[in-house]
Amino acid sequence: MEVPNTMWGFRSSSTLANIFLLLLVAMIFSVSHVSASKQFKNETDRLALLEFKKQIYDDPLGVLNSWNHSQHHCQWEGVTCSTRHQRVIALTLRHKHFSGIISPHVGNLSFMRLIHLEENQFHGEIPQEFGRLLRLRVLNLSNNALGGKIPANLSYCSELINICLQRNKLEGKIPIDQLSSLKKLERLFLFVNNLTGEIPSSIGNLSSLTTLGLAFNNLEGNLPMEMGLLKRFAGLGAAENNLSGIIPASIFNSSAITVISVAGNSFHGSLPTNIGLTLPNLKLLAVAENKFSGNLLTSITNASGLEELDLSSNKFAGQLPTNLGDLTQLNFLSLSDNLFGNNSTGDLDFIASLTNCNNLRILSLSANKLGGNVPKIMANLSNQLTELFVGANQLSGTIPQGFGNFVNLMKLGLELNSFSGIIPRDFGKLPNLQGLRLDHNDLSGQIVSTLCNNTNLFYLDLSFNQFEGGNIFDNVLMNCQNLQYLDISQNNFTGIISPHFLETHSSLIAMVLSENSFTGSLPPEVGKLVHLVNFSVSHNQLAGAIPISLADCSELENLYMEANFFQGTIPPNLASWKSIQKLDLSSNNLTGPIPRELEKLQYLRIGVPSLPSD
Structure with missing residues (x-):
């Protein structure tokens, strides 16, 4: 009788050898099977990518040229594979100028x-088919031209953290009821689309949500109270929709909030x-362009990190907090188009505190009820200011010196007040000024010759004041080489319209000189203003013939020449205008037939009312 091998439980060494042989064969078969399975799965990925490539009909940068059989698909541009299994885990092809559709095979x-x-x-x-991507964490299809609805079955992608579909042409309702199952979703960006419907209350189930971007859609209804229950919620962007009601108090009680933008x-x-x-x-x-009311209370200054505050175009009223400058991080402050102030001398007292805001770049206080004088301390505001607007208030007195300190200022609006006196000389020290409005005040005197030292100035409105002086074109405006909009109407300017000025300022789009005392003729160089759309010389003392070169102003839409001393006939070549809509030549000494x-002027709405016709 054989003695059993108690260690292995086998009866003989030959039996043991046979068993080892069988195990070896099994192992080889198993490895071969796994390798084939892995190869099959890799082939599935490769074929899916090739199907993606097929649906792109324009690849101007040649990005997909590398997508061929000469190298493994994990080496193709924009493709990232896992190290261990060589499976596609990322497709990164941003800003490649592709045109085409997204293949459903991506779902494989x-x-x-x-x-x-x-x-x-x-x-x-x-x-x-994107709903089959169960491991998907980030889906970014923003800045394309995608249409249709947001797939509700994205709810199956339970690992999603970011969904970025902004700036497309998506429509329909937001499938929040389905997407609310995405417990890991942190950012949902859907702004600038054509989405409709309401924001469902089930949004409160997105327990990890930190940022919601819904701006520039057609959403309606109220903001759900449940949004305030999201403990990690930090940013709401819902501007430019059709939303209404009140902002739920629960949102204002969420201490994690850093951004509230619901303007429009x-x-x-x-x-x-x-x-x-x-x-x-x-x-x-940012709550601009709504129907909010009430006062701006001093508690706002406790949000000491506030950088942008936009309350414009509402019905806020009362005095502005004199400690508003405690918001030292402010870089944007717009309180325009409200009812702030009481037309009193203390309305601008808060300006002193704003001198603490060293980062302030934009300050807009226009269209309120602010009264009194502009305090001299305004000149101590941040030299980082690029835009300053105090127009359409009830301010008076002179414009103080010191605005020349704002060396970065690009836009300055002081219009529609009751300012008197002259333009401060240091306005000529604004090297970056692009737009200046002083219209509708009681300013007087001559325009400082340095006003146009800045060649960037393209918008200048001095209308409805008491300015005076002759030869303003050559003495002052000649250096404004990039002027596009010029309005000096309703003043006391004299002299001629400079031919040299017209010849060198072909960038002008609007030129309004009406209600002054300009004399002489309208120079033929006016034809050099080939971009001119609006031109008015009405109510001056101009004489001579209407220059035939006006026909070269082919983009002209509005021409007002009434109440002058123009004589002769109307040039027939004016019929070459293609866009003229308003034409007034009345109250002149013109003769001959129309x-x-x-x-042929098919868009003409106002004719030549006082001309005789044969």
């Missing part, structure tokens, strides 16, 4: 984690009295 890339196809020209719809809706109510206490981390508050050629 089952290991996909990141899709970045933003800033291309993809059209068509988002494939429903129909919200009403008032801001909470303790807003700065409940939102201590607030960095941006040229029949003018009947």
